[in-house]
Amino acid sequence: MTKQLDAVLARIDADIDNSVGRLFDFLRIQSISTDPAYAKHCRAAAEFVAKDLTSLGFDATIRPTGGHPIVVAKSAEGSGPRVLFYGHYDVQPVDPLVLWETPPFEPRLSQTPDGRKCIVARGACDDKGQIMTFIEACRAYKTVTGKLPLPITLMIEGEEECGSAHLFGFVKDNAAELKQDLALICDTSMWDPATPMVTTSIRGLVYEQVNVTCADRDLHSGLFGGGAQNPIRVLSKVLNAMWDDNGRVTIPHFYDGVKELPESVKADLKSLNLTPEDFLGPVGLKVPAGEKDRMLIEQISTRPTAEINGIMGGYTGEGAKTVIPGKAMAKVSFRLVDDQDPEKIRTEFHKFVRARLPADCTVEFGNFGSAPAFSLSFDRPELGKALGALKDEWGKKAIPVGEGGSIPIVSDFKRILGMDTIMVGFALDDDRVHSPNEKFDMTSFHKGTRSWARILDAMSA
């Protein structure tokens, strides 16, 4: 810990009401990116961010894209690893408006049913509240010490909620400028309101459509039933064969490149004690469906999966129709981890399906995307510093956890810039992100700001 950290933290505490006021100003901007009618509000949000960062000494510019602009702000002050902070100023649409207790762009302080103080507005958490924790930490540093602790570049985009269509090209076109030693993102959540978390990996994805054709037309089961192959039966056979009785995926070479977690990380994950009751209970389930010899937390975050996302064939209307369809379709996706090779898995999956196809049936595959997994090396020193800083702030050990879903920008940073990402966020499960009455806990905002101050301090040391 550097000697000025105490003063920075004290400044954050003293200035918290003003911090909330600035966040409120940001939240009043109706920066809904998916609706063209709100383009000028998105522009206003970009200007708000650029102006605020300029006031902190950043060289901030608003860069045009084919869509909403991207704010890039640079500072070379301080010493230590050069970091790129990524976030987004755009928000989700607000409909159904009728479900909001107060207007979505009129931020207000409120309380959760169990008495936690919170900020309610569209974007309160995702991602305006979260990025302001980082910016407020920078502000306190600048105020107390006269400069920022590290060389920091911020890239705040305006299309995250509608697909980030122009971000990939922007990163590619500005690779030299954006490539830093490490990326930081504040758009993830805590484990629970008391337990900080660092997201250290994200799963990759392979998404395939499988179209099976048997007869060249639909057949009547009275005439052909028993004699003609049925593509739904073929699909059932193929799909059922994808897992063994222990929930392990049976496609050859599927697990090539999957690493075992370090024992210490396994112990950390175990300490979270994620129970089926807690995780599956709220959606009406109770039996973990993944590999039987893995903890539930591993199944959903650090282990690869196969999933059937859709299936259709034959008659699906009301009542009965005795058809044997000519075609049937399934959508299958794989979540990948570590060094699993998406293209190799795609190829093996194709072979797996073809090997189970009757001789008179054919299959066509549709490729709907693939992305490799990203995982941060557990021995990267900045990770240890972030975990330590979070423990100091929250008084509880911070846990490195894998994210089950995909965050394309993190893969892009790795692929295009060769840059690792550390994801630290303060969202909570009850934040109603993307839903009416979105909120951000005051504790998340305040201690989140203090957390970033500690993390930046630790990294600069």
Next chain:
Amino acid sequence: MTKQLDAVLARIDADIDNSVGRLFDFLRIQSISTDPAYAKHCRAAAEFVAKDLTSLGFDATIRPTGGHPIVVAKSAEGSGPRVLFYGHYDVQPVDPLVLWETPPFEPRLSQTPDGRKCIVARGACDDKGQIMTFIEACRAYKTVTGKLPLPITLMIEGEEECGSAHLFGFVKDNAAELKQDLALICDTSMWDPATPMVTTSIRGLVYEQVNVTCADRDLHSGLFGGGAQNPIRVLSKVLNAMWDDNGRVTIPHFYDGVKELPESVKADLKSLNLTPEDFLGPVGLKVPAGEKDRMLIEQISTRPTAEINGIMGGYTGEGAKTVIPGKAMAKVSFRLVDDQDPEKIRTEFHKFVRARLPADCTVEFGNFGSAPAFSLSFDRPELGKALGALKDEWGKKAIPVGEGGSIPIVSDFKRILGMDTIMVGFALDDDRVHSPNEKFDMTSFHKGTRSWARILDAMSA
């Protein structure tokens, strides 16, 4: 053979042009039953039939129903088993009209590409042409001998092409009048243009919908993938388990009540030499999909089957969506034979599905109908007489074959009246039944009429 049969056959030959003329008059009536606009034409067709049968000495009446009327005609002349002949005067709609080479209700003589003379019109085969083979046989008999050979009742309905909604009730309400020793139907086909066939069994049906629910909502596979059960996966497991590697249905007690065919019938079926090339080739298939130790002809006619008629779950639109659905649905049907009990099979199927369900998933079943199979005893004497008569007419052994589909009226006759049915028909595979340019071979019409004369003669002896 009775002594007058030769004279009756000669009369049929001499009168064939007039027979065609009468069929043409019948075919000109636009008796499309499904379209209310054609109600008066249906009435006209009923009147045509009643008038013609009255002229042959039948006591013919047109009976009202909730829909189109039913013609019932009775004659007590002759001796031997009392038979009920069932047929229908209504026809399918004619659209798309543009595909007809000539107007559908202007019957004409034409030739098939390989030179067979035929009658072209809507209903030429189904069922006006077929029922007229029976009526013309009666006419020749009456003309030559002065009376009909057997006590005959005809029931000619007008709603077969739109579901026979009022037939079941009519049969039930008039059971005493309609119950005879045996029913005859002329609405089936020959094996091929040279080989006559008697349809001796029809498969029954059990139709079930299976709704599997796992989570109480759709889940995101990034968050829940690997941890949450997927109802499509559950369905795949259940459906795939329905067959063993030899294509045999694995549901316990499924084959209870299934009889082995007599060796002589097996030999007859084998002599038909139905090849996968002939049967499956035209629809783009080549590998029989049923029980591996059964002939293809058995698979599609005399063996019970399980079939998946439809399936749907999750995302089925264009492209990718990484959803884990909460629900998925499949439609499953079983074709039954012999003494299989529909309700027992339904119950066993429910148990089979429930036994494969994860503990946190539920299933609901929808019942979309069931009907037992019907099969004529192979030692019923009228069957032997019909087979013999057909062999005499066509110069080739007639084969008793099972119909793969269901013919509800045959089940109704058995259930309501305790009456067996012999089905003899002269349709051919290229008759374009229900399609534009429907036709009936002149040979089918002429030799079909002669066949009925021989059958009635044999039964009366």
